[in-house]
Amino acid sequence: MAQRLIVIGGDAAGMSAASQARRRRDRNDLEIVVFERGHFTSYSACGIPYWISGLVSGPDELITRDPETFRTKYAMDVRMRHEVTAIDLDRREVVARDLERGGEVRERFDDLVYAAGAVPVKPPWADTDANGVFGMQTLDDGAALRDWLEAEPQPHRAVVVGGGYIGVEIAEALIQRGLSVTLVEAGSQPMATVDGDMAELVADAMRGLGIKIRTDLPVTGLEQRDGRVSAVVTAEGPIPTDVVVLGLGVRPNTALAEAAGFPLGPTGGIRVDRRMRVAELPGVWAAGDCVETLHRVSGMPVHVPLGTHANKQGRAAGINIGGGYATFTGVIGTAVTKVCDLEVGRTGLREREATRAGFDFISVVAESTNRAGYYPGARPMTVKLIAERPSGRLLGAQIVGLSEAAKRIDTLAVALWNGMTVDDMTSLDLGYAPPYAPVWDPVLVAARKAVDALAALDR
């Protein structure tokens, strides 16, 4: 009799796991059942802001593979709109509710992949019966916001609460749709995923686009009129609005896992080993936005909900379930984003993170250009490096530029992954031609500056 794999969550991590397991074990060897609460499988949540802005026509374009493809091509039993309500580890069963037709099913498993993703952080004040307040995490969230923006009476003013990646991207999407947009941030600046000096460049670009930014201003409540949201409440008074989008980040979706006795780590994510096995629970795997992982630079557990990690983690779990050997060995915090005209990239630790992790370090900021200065399209680029002292080991890097900037972070990410020192980095053989780089690539200019800064401290 075939063994049975149950997957909870049909997005990036879950479907990667299921696909890799199927690739190595056919339907006679392994039955695969997937429960997905929503309406979609395997889609790009990162693409939602571009669907809101109209740059992408979506939502179909955002879907990598639909349920029918998994059913027919991968021989999986994909049950949409089914919410798993309990995991019984003793009987090796899950209980799922059919959200459309009602009723419950119990299904046994030999292997279980828990890939329930994340849930948006929702402060108490956001619990409202007023219409016009949206999270921004799933394709269903995106569809709801689009409907609201297009229905009568059309909203003219928007408030985005929270200045992380999603908040900033949604703020830009809304202003591109012609709304008047205010971004409200409880901390000292939006885009705190990079250091203050770099984030200031981003804030400037946002203001240049017409986005109003209010910082150090926690939202404490909502006002409504006729069942529609009409303002967010702050210590500096209400900010009138026709729509509120919450961009306050997400936390691991672990309610079900916790109830079943899965171990959680200090970040609130599920603890897994490098093969994506849930600690102490044989045959139980977890992957994606619900798990915590190792930060390879700080050595500390972190929760980094990002599609690229979810895919790699799911793939590793699936290969292992399929009888192969694969590991996910941690992250170094690489991220890129596009804000207005700016490209922003980061990897490794920010200054604050480096301090918290106990490093002694220097940091340098180097100005350069994406192309040879004389080549058409040459634009400024700022590269910041953080290096351990006195070893010179690269700890982190940030880039803000106007063109061909963000993905240069990958060069720095691979250097950091390999534990290179800034001195080693000055020797790197990087591609040079006038359309692509000055003769000293911005990465090398920054590395040289870091070497000089370390040497100056030695003297």
Add this chain to the structure above:
Amino acid sequence: MAQRLIVIGGDAAGMSAASQARRRRDRNDLEIVVFERGHFTSYSACGIPYWISGLVSGPDELITRDPETFRTKYAMDVRMRHEVTAIDLDRREVVARDLERGGEVRERFDDLVYAAGAVPVKPPWADTDANGVFGMQTLDDGAALRDWLEAEPQPHRAVVVGGGYIGVEIAEALIQRGLSVTLVEAGSQPMATVDGDMAELVADAMRGLGIKIRTDLPVTGLEQRDGRVSAVVTAEGPIPTDVVVLGLGVRPNTALAEAAGFPLGPTGGIRVDRRMRVAELPGVWAAGDCVETLHRVSGMPVHVPLGTHANKQGRAAGINIGGGYATFTGVIGTAVTKVCDLEVGRTGLREREATRAGFDFISVVAESTNRAGYYPGARPMTVKLIAERPSGRLLGAQIVGLSEAAKRIDTLAVALWNGMTVDDMTSLDLGYAPPYAPVWDPVLVAARKAVDALAALDR
């Protein structure tokens, strides 16, 4: 009394060395004399094709620093249009001729930097008294070609001999100026700096632009009429033309060094150690296109004339002369170029080079896109990886794509520099966001494919 540094050659390597030495030792400690044969210092030879095409207005834009800047800001005695004719190592003197005013000078040195660059490969048939035949190595060459293209009678047909980087770039520049262009290549294809399968993509793009490509066709002579070149002669008959540009590569300019007893290596370049000291000659340094260097993957000496290496080598020599410690530890063969609409990048060894160096290897070619498939501006990209068997160590990589492709080679170059295996590489934490990459970056897609290819051989 101040010591004295003489620099032969006032371009990238020579002026980097001089500048770094000056940075660490002031004029009272070190006198610096630079002899430069030509009219320009520190310019971007790589920019010449874009000056020919008109994309860059040049030549001033191509000059990083002019002689006057070095004289006034760096306190150097820069003697333009002075050709060094002899090096006397016993007396520690050089002899230089003033090409403008005539006459010779003898100058003593304590330290000598030999940075005479490279000379174009010029076959016997190219020795002609006909006008209209141009090398393409110095700014003076570029100026001469531009004058010829603009003078009456205006040339309408051009033949470029040789399909390396310069040949291909000049062919494109000439067709952009409206000439009818034929590229004649003795080998089986142009752009042989990448493997045949990748080079074919480049040849297709060139043909699409209207460039005629003739391969396996050595040029054997030139025809002339009224003192002007009128055709190149080949085994398949003459190819009529109004201008001929030679793009047959360069070789180290070592005549003077050889006469003085400098040791040359198997590539014909000067042998230097990692501090850029000429072997066995105390106080004598060499850097730039005249030296050979170590290929870190093959372990063999290579001659790679490229501004980025010249700058790094010159900088290392100058720091050492200045009393510091700096090394140039070799190259891995990274190069990028823009051909028509295509971006081309390479690093490490091509298949042929890997075979010659004695590696057993596999290679894979993976198709992907620069951005998320649904994001506007997503274009195809081809990544080829060559990996050692059975270790999986990356040996080389090539990229051809339409947008945001070439500089992705840097990510692979840093992986290769650090000796990563393709299996390690599948874990890399690279930047992901829809405007910049699919959720599996093309680099990761290719690494996964290489892992699969290696595994298939194990079975």
